[in-house]
Amino acid sequence: MDYSWIQIAVAAVFLSVVITLVLSRGYGWLSPTFWRNAAVVSSLIMLFILMWLTFDTTEKVRPGASQVPTWTVINHEIGLVWNEEKRRQVPVIGEQTGFFGKVYSPEEAFALVNKGKMTLQSRNCMECHQILGNGAYYAPDLTRAWLDPWWEERVMPMVGATTHEEAMKTWLMNPEKYPQGQRRMPNLHFTDEEATALVAFLKWMSAIDTNGFPPRFGVAQ
Ligand code: HEC
Numbered sequence: 001m002d003y004s005w006i007q008i009a010v011a012a013v014f015l016s017v018v019i020t021l022v023l024s025r026g027y028g029w030l031s032p033t034f035w036r037n038a039a040v041v042s043s044l045i046m047l048f049i050l051m052w053l054t055f056d057t058t059e060k061v062r063p064g065a066s067q068v069p070t071w072t073v074i075n076h077e078i079g080l081v082w083n084e085e086k087r088r089q090v091p092v093i094g095e096q097t098g099f100f101g102k103v104y105s106p107e108e109a110f111a112l113v114n115k116g117k118m119t120l121q122s123r124n125c126m127e128c129h130q131i132l133g134n135g136a137y138y139a140p141d142l143t144r145a146w147l148d149p150w151w152e153e154r155v156m157p158m159v160g161a162t163t164h165e166e167a168m169k170t171w172l173m174n175p176e177k178y179p180q181g182q183r184r185m186p187n188l189h190f191t192d193e194e195a196t197a198l199v200a201f202l203k204w205m206s207a208i209d210t211n212g213f214p215p216r217f218g219v220a221q
Contacts, residue, residue, distance in 0.1 A: 012049055016042040067209040071109035074099045074200045078207045080147050080217065088212030099203070100165055100196060109200070116201025119194045128185070132205065133213060139183060144217045146199075146206035150180065168202070169195045 003011075019041045024034040064070045069091075077094030096103065104112060126135035129142045140148075151167045158178055161167035171178055173195050175185035190198065 008049060012042075012045050016045050019045075067211075069093060069204065069207045070106065071113045071204060072104060072106050073207045074109055074113065074203050075103050076207075078146065078203065080144065080206075086212075088215075089217060090209055091207045093207060099200065100163070112197050112200040113204045115194070115197035116199070116204075119190065119198050120201060123188045123190075130214075132208070132210065139185060141214050142202060142205070143208075143210060143214060144206050146203045147217070154180075165196075165199050165203070168199045172198055 016038065020034070020038040023037045023041065024031075027033045059065060060067050062068065073093055075096050075098055077097050079092045079094060080089045081092050082088075083090045120131070125131065125142065128139040129135050130137065131142050133143075146164075146168070151164050151171075155161070155167040155171050155178065156164070159167055159170040159174075161170055173190055173192075174187065176187050
């Protein structure tokens with residue numbers, strides 16, 4: 001079930017007031033008993049809501065849940081479209097195209113994306129970039145980096161790659177050779193395997209439905 005935060009807030013206040021009034025029958029609103037009941041009831045209700053939200057969120061951010069794809073999404077085409085009903089951009093998962101000329105099994109895909117995450121952590125990309133809302137603002141947001149049209153329009157011809165993933169990998173291994181903007185990314189000396197894994201992680205991340213974050217991706221520069 002989906003409730004908006006405003007519905008939950010109104011329901012919490014309403015329930016707190018009603019239960020407090022019922023428990024404090026016979027006491028005036030200036031009596032300490034009334035306020036003690038109010039404090040206990042509203043704390044318990046908020047505790048319940050916090051627990052519910054925690055489980056609800058944990059369930060939603062699990063790979064394979066409604067907003068987070070499973071690892072094998074790296075085998076598919078990924079796009080981002082405006083959804084009028086949700087009033088935000090949502091990722092769409094297209095046909096299976098393979099990844100570096102291969103279709104990864106669920107186990108292989110998990111191992112690769114996981115290695116990408118480890119590589120990302122080992123080089124502290126968030127020192128310069130943002131990832132899913134965390135990190136620094138020195139360099140571009142990486143949440144949707146895979147979907148940047150720059151890879152196909154400019155990098156593929158520039159590095160002589162024939163696929164999107166190859167272009168991204170070659171660029172990541174030689175960022176200083178192919179600068180895009182004013183600021184330069186240093187060469188972080190990835191091994192071939194690490195660079196492949198990083199591309200897999202970035203591709204997987206771009207297919208996460210982040211409730212529209214970062215806003216206006218691909219619209220404003
Ligand atoms: C010292 C800062 C720094 C670190 C650390 C860093 N980057 Fe970068 N990165 C940059 C800068 C600056 C750019 C913009 C480069 C340009 O315009 O030529 C960039 C650009 C990129 C791009 C291209 C983004 C786009 O959409 O055009 C990708 C992908 C990327 N970095 C991935 C990574 C990954 C993955 C890591 C960690 C493994 C990482 N970066 C670590 C500074 C950094």
